């Protein structure tokens with residue numbers, strides 16, 4: 001299985017070798033002995049007495065940068081000059097930039113892009129504000145807004161630490177759907193302040209993608225912004241995740257001979273993603289969903305201060321189960337994890353129905369690693385890029401916003417989300433479907449186009465499109 005046994009971290013070791021006393025094989029052996037996997041060698045300098053090389057090393061689960069560095073430094077004639085992390089190198093100075101669309105080469109250019117001539121464009125927009133969509137970046141620009149309160153599964157790490165994820169989302173928007181997205185991390189976790197800030201910046205954007213804002217605040221923030229703005233506001237962790245989960249689950253159920261209506265589904269982590277996934281499954285016809293969070297199984301026999309948990313308890317768990325994960329998962333057909341890494345055990349999966357479906361979607365560490373259960377699981381998926389069956393909202397948000405921007409939709413509604421899920425599922429033909437291929441890869445070039453097309457159709461038929469796109 002791809003990614004097996006590796007935590008994905010790759011380092012670059014710059015080493016100086018004394019050519020008279022050490023061969024390169026000794027250095028390579030020291031790295032391997034410490035659990036590293038050398039994947040590239042670059043010669044930086046050669047000489048009669050010494051050579052300098054950069055060794056790119058993938059770190060295995062049992063290894064660490066320190067262990068490999070120590071093992072290498074212990075080889076006589078090897079000097080470790082520097083250790084760098086490839087991922088950190090890629091983040092130096094951030095991951096995106098802004099480029100002008102036309103050069104400014106002379107005063108004539110200057111007077112058109114800037115004063116005095118720009119004033120005529122400003123006046124035109126003042127007279128007809130809808131012209132902001134044609135005469136400014138609003139047409140193609142989305143704000144990726146976070147308060148840093150639920151960043152991946154890392155928790156409340158704040159707005160500065162959230163930036164790399166938001167920059168990453170902006171890259172994905174651009175690369176996959178040519179949407180110009182801008183990361184905005186707010187230094188507040190106050191609901192009213194976030195709503196005011198997003199409303200304040202909205203004139204420059206054609207859509208708002210809320211990201212990694214924790215539950216239950218995310219529900220009110222999204223609802224209020226949807227009500228008060230005339231551009232789509234979409235909390236990706238809720239709806240992007242639900243759309244992709246729904247697409248993948250339909251295929252997994254088909255492969256294991258189950259139906260949504262009869263499957264027993266356990267959802268672990270009733271936050272932003274868990275709540276939205278459940279709502280989409282209920283709308284699709286699921287009847288036996290059991291939700292579990294840190295407080296145990298959510299049941300109508302208890303009451304909860306969190307209003308979303310109260311709603312959840314009233315709309316799920318028809319058998320009124322109580323207890324913890326062990327009680328919830330016994331006999332279940334499907335486990336959907338959007339909670340925290342490593343909380344599911346092999347014993348839990350053994351207690352599920354035959355041929356179980358396990359979607360361990362917490363990031364970056366899934367609820368369970370596939371290698372622990374690959375002999376007993378029916379269909380397995382994670383949110384990660386380094387295992388097969390990646391159920392990740394990146395399959396949804398570029399295409400759904402591409403469609404919404406192109407038809408200038410006022411909202412992204414239920415019909416558009418369902419259309420996106422059907423589009424994603426449809427990219428895999430019946431003859432291609434297999435347990436290792438229930439969801440298309442993000443690099444499948446048909447996804448964005450198919451999602452866009454169906455989302456535009458849904459926006460038009462549900463009356464929220466303000467424009468007929470050209471093609």
Ligand SMILES: NC(=O)C1=CN([C@@H]2O[C@H](COP(=O)(O)OP(=O)(O)OC[C@H]3O[C@@H](n4cnc5c(N)ncnc54)[C@H](O)[C@@H]3O)[C@@H](O)[C@H]2O)C=CC1
Nearest residue numbers: 150152153215269271272273293294338362363383392393
């Ligand atoms: N694969 C994908 O596309 C996506 C994955 N996720 C992942 O799902 C997880 C949750 O994300 P959000 O819903 O946005 O966060 P959230 O903070 O809104 O919700 C997380 C919920 O999980 C619960 N939880 C945490 N530890 C738990 C445990 N040990 N047992 C039971 N419940 C537990 C929390 O109490 C909370 O209710 C994160 O790891 C995130 O990376 C989220 C969105 C998309």
Ligand SMILES: CC(=O)C(=O)O
Nearest residue numbers: 152153237363392393
């Ligand atoms: C994928 C994503 O948005 C998350 O894990 O939060």
Ligand SMILES: [Mg+2]
Nearest residue numbers: 152211212237
């Ligand atoms: Mg997220």
